Amino acid sequence: xxxxxxxKRARSRVGQRSNPALQHSSTPSPHFRPAVFIDRxxxxxxxxxxxxxxxxxxxxxxxxxxxxxxxxxxxxxLKKAGFMTVVVxxxxxxxxxxMTLEELYAVNRKIARLLEAGRSGWDDLxxxxxxxxxxxxxxxxxxxxxxxxxGMLIQAAGEHGIDLRRSWMVGDGLNDVQAGRAAGCRTLLxxxxxxxxxxxxxxxxxxxxxxxxxxxxxxxxxxVAAKAKGDRS
Numbered sequence: 597x598x599x600x601x602x603x604k605r606a607r608s609r610v611g612q613r614s615n616p617a618l619q620h621s622s623t624p625s626p627h628f629r630p631a632v633f634i635d636r637x638x639x640x641x642x643x644x645x646x647x648x649x650x651x652x653x654x655x656x657x658x659x660x661x662x663x664x665x666x667x668x669x670x671x672x673x674l675k676k677a678g679f680m681t682v683v684v685x686x687x688x689x690x691x692x693x694x695m696t697l698e699e700l701y702a703v704n705r706k707i708a709r710l711l712e713a714g715r716s717g718w719d720d721l722x723x724x725x726x727x728x729x730x731x732x733x734x735x736x737x738x739x740x741x742x743x744x745x746x747g748m749l750i751q752a753a754g755e756h757g758i759d760l761r762r763s764w765m766v767g768d769g770l771n772d773v774q775a776g777r778a779a780g781c782r783t784l785l786x787x788x789x790x791x792x793x794x795x796x797x798x799x800x801x802x803x804x805x806x807x808x809x810x811x812x813x814x815x816x817x818x819x820v821a822a823k824a825k826g827d828r829s
Contacts, residue, residue, distance in 0.1 A: 629757060630679050630680070630762035633748075637685060642655075642663070654703075668711050674819065691732050724742040745778070746776075749776065765783045772785070782822070
């Protein structure tokens with residue numbers, strides 16, 4: 597797993613294939629805080645069209661970065677509600693050789709700068725550079741951090757004292773939902789499709805989200821309302 601920590605003072609490290617120290621407690625504790633884990637591409641920033649492969653993909657250069665509408669407000673609202681915010685993103689382009697780590701760091705910095713301009717930002721960012729069929733031998737591994745595996749969420753929870761049972765995973769893909777459920781979080785799928793249109797995909801193992809929202813504004817409302825209800829109970 598890779599790391600790009602804090603929006604104002606960033607460091608990074610590439611994780612190992614596996615980490616036997618990844619552990620978390622399923623017992624809620626008043627000393628542990630809730631967090632919202634957030635997918636990056638397609639959730640906080642727009643996807644870009646890859647002409648070579650004819651599909652939408654992650655931005656590979658800073659000038660390609662565009663924030664999703666409401667991204668800064670979403671993160672700011674979560675922090676106001678008492679959540680830590682942790683971005684968790686698969687970046688298989690590193691393993692496939694279509695993106696270098698330096699290019700990935702540059703894109704992350706651009707996203708962070710755009711969020712800062714909106715008086716917002718994340719508390720932590722974790723990324724998985726692996727892919728089992730990658731062209732780069734160092735990253736062509738089957739790991740426990742590539743979503744739908746929950747490794748990034750579990751490690752961040754251990755490092756930051758996060759109560760996973762009071763936390764959420766938010767993303768636009770069913771692998772985000774699967775990772776969140778595997779970690780013990782509640783899950784929210786951001787999708788502009790109607791519920792009956794996405795419902796056919798929920799038959800995938802552990803892919804049914806706790807909530808579906810058409811955008812980040814609605815997602816924030818759902819999460820804050822659920823926390824308020826939980827705090828009163």
